[in-house]
Amino acid sequence: MRMRARGYQIAPSSEMMPLEETLHPNYPFLMSSHGLKSFDSHDGSLSDLDSDDQFPLSINAELLVDAKDVYIGELIGVGSSSKVYKGLLRKVNPVSVKIFQPERASSVTIEQKKKFQREVMLLSRIQHENIVQFIGACIEPKLMIITELMEGNTLHKFMLTTRPNPLDLKLSISFALDISRGMEFLNANGIIHRDLKPRNMLLTKDQKHVKLADFGLAREETKGFMTSEAGTYRWMAPELFSYEAFQNGEKKEYDHKVDVYSFAIVFWELLTNKTPFKGKNNIFVAYAASKNQRPSLDNLPKEVGSILEACWAADPKARPEFKEITVSLTKLLTSLCSDDDDASPNVATKDSTSKLVQERVVCDCPGLTMKKKKRNKVVNMMVLPFLEMFRKCFFK
Numbered sequence: 001m002r003m004r005a006r007g008y009q010i011a012p013s014s015e016m017m018p019l020e021e022t023l024h025p026n027y028p029f030l031m032s033s034h035g036l037k038s039f040d041s042h043d044g045s046l047s048d049l050d051s052d053d054q055f056p057l058s059i060n061a062e063l064l065v066d067a068k069d070v071y072i073g074e075l076i077g078v079g080s081s082s083k084v085y086k087g088l089l090r091k092v093n094p095v096s097v098k099i100f101q102p103e104r105a106s107s108v109t110i111e112q113k114k115k116f117q118r119e120v121m122l123l124s125r126i127q128h129e130n131i132v133q134f135i136g137a138c139i140e141p142k143l144m145i146i147t148e149l150m151e152g153n154t155l156h157k158f159m160l161t162t163r164p165n166p167l168d169l170k171l172s173i174s175f176a177l178d179i180s181r182g183m184e185f186l187n188a189n190g191i192i193h194r195d196l197k198p199r200n201m202l203l204t205k206d207q208k209h210v211k212l213a214d215f216g217l218a219r220e221e222t223k224g225f226m227t228s229e230a231g232t233y234r235w236m237a238p239e240l241f242s243y244e245a246f247q248n249g250e251k252k253e254y255d256h257k258v259d260v261y262s263f264a265i266v267f268w269e270l271l272t273n274k275t276p277f278k279g280k281n282n283i284f285v286a287y288a289a290s291k292n293q294r295p296s297l298d299n300l301p302k303e304v305g306s307i308l309e310a311c312w313a314a315d316p317k318a319r320p321e322f323k324e325i326t327v328s329l330t331k332l333l334t335s336l337c338s339d340d341d342d343a344s345p346n347v348a349t350k351d352s353t354s355k356l357v358q359e360r361v362v363c364d365c366p367g368l369t370m371k372k373k374k375r376n377k378v379v380n381m382m383v384l385p386f387l388e389m390f391r392k393c394f395f396k
Contacts, residue, residue: 264311
C-alpha cells in the first residue's frame with residue numbers, strides 16, 4: 001500500500017490495466033488523442049473519430065510524468081480553466097501543479113487540449129532565470145502541468161500586502177528589470193506571452209526576484225494575423241481591442257509589441273502600487289486605451305515616465321524592444337545605486353520594502369563598488385569621535 005505524504009493526497013490515477021496492456025502511464029489518453037477511446041470509455045465504441053474531444057495530441061514521452069508520482073496539496077490559485085496546487089513530486093520535491101478543468105481528460109474540449117499542448121511545448125523549450133521552470137506534464141487521468149514551486153506568491157498579492165504604501169523605487173525597478181529580461185528572452189525566441197499582468201508573475205521565496213508564469217495564451221509569433229483580443233482587457237494593447245463584435249477565434253494583425261504595452265501597465269503598477277483605471281470596468285479600460293488614454297504620470301520620476309510613455313505608445317512600431325528596455329532599466333537602477341552610495345550611511349528607514357533591495361542592489365548593479373570617498377567617510381566617522389575623547393582626557 002502506498003503511503004501519502006502528510007498534507008498531500010495522491011493524484012488520481014487510471015484504473016489498473018492488465019499487465020500486458022500497460023505501455024505508459026499516459027497511454028489511455030494517448031489512444032484517445034489519436035482517434036481511439038481510452039480503456040475507461042463507457043460506450044465501448046472505437047470508431048467515433050468525429051467526436052468533439054478528438055485532437056491529435058503530440059507531446060514527447062520524455063516530457064510526461066507518471067500521475068502516481070504526483071501528490072496534491074493545498075489550492076494556491078484559480079484560473080478561468082484551471083486550478084493550481086502545491087504539490088510533491090515523488091514525495092520529495094516541492095512543485096506547483098496546474099490542473100486543467102474539467103477533471104477527467106476525456107471530457108476536455110479540443111480548445112483546452114490545444115491550449116494545454118501549446119503551453120507544455122513552449123515551457124519545455126524555455127529555460128531562463130526569470131521564467132518559471134517546467135518540470136513535466138501529465139495527461140491521464142487529468143491534464144496537469146508541473147513546474148517549480150514559487151513560494152513568494154504572485155506579484156499581485158505582494159503589492160496588495162503593501163498598499164496603500166508604494167514599493168521602494170529601486171525594488172519596483174528591479175522587479176521590472178526581471179520582467180523585461182524574461183520577456184527579452186521570450187521575444188528573442190519568437191514567443192509572445194499575450195497575458196502579462198501581476199497575477200501571472202511569481203516571486204521567489206525571499207521576494208526579491210520575479211519570474212514569468214502562466215503561458216496559457218502564449219504562442220509563437222507569426223507574421224500576419226493572430227487571434228484577436230487575447231489577454232486581459234486592463235493590460236491589453238490597444239491594437240488587440242476591437243470596436244466591433246468579433247467572433248470567437250477571429251484574427252487580427254499584431255506582433256510582440258503587444259507585450260511591451262502590457263509591460264508598461266505592469267511597470268506603472270509597480271511604481272504607484274495602484275490599479276490602473278481603478279473603478280472602471282475592464283471593457284471600458286480597453287476602450288479608453290484604444291482612444292490613447294493612459295494612467296497618470298503625476299508624481300513619478302521623469303526617468304521612469306519617459307520609459308512608460310515609450311512603452312505604451314499608440315503606434316506599436318514606436319515602442320522599444322525589450323532588449324532596449326533592459327538596458328534603460330539597468331542604467332536607471334545603477335544610477336540610483338550610485339546616488340545611494342553617496343548618501344549618509346546613518347540614515348535609517350522603516351520602509352519594509354527597502355530591506356528587500358539591500359542585497360539585490362549589488363546584484364543588479366554589476367561593477368558597482370564602494371567608492372574610496374565613502375570608505376574614508378566611514379573610517380572618519382569611527383575614528384574621529386575616539387580621537388576627540390582622547391584629546392579631552394589628555395588636555396583636561
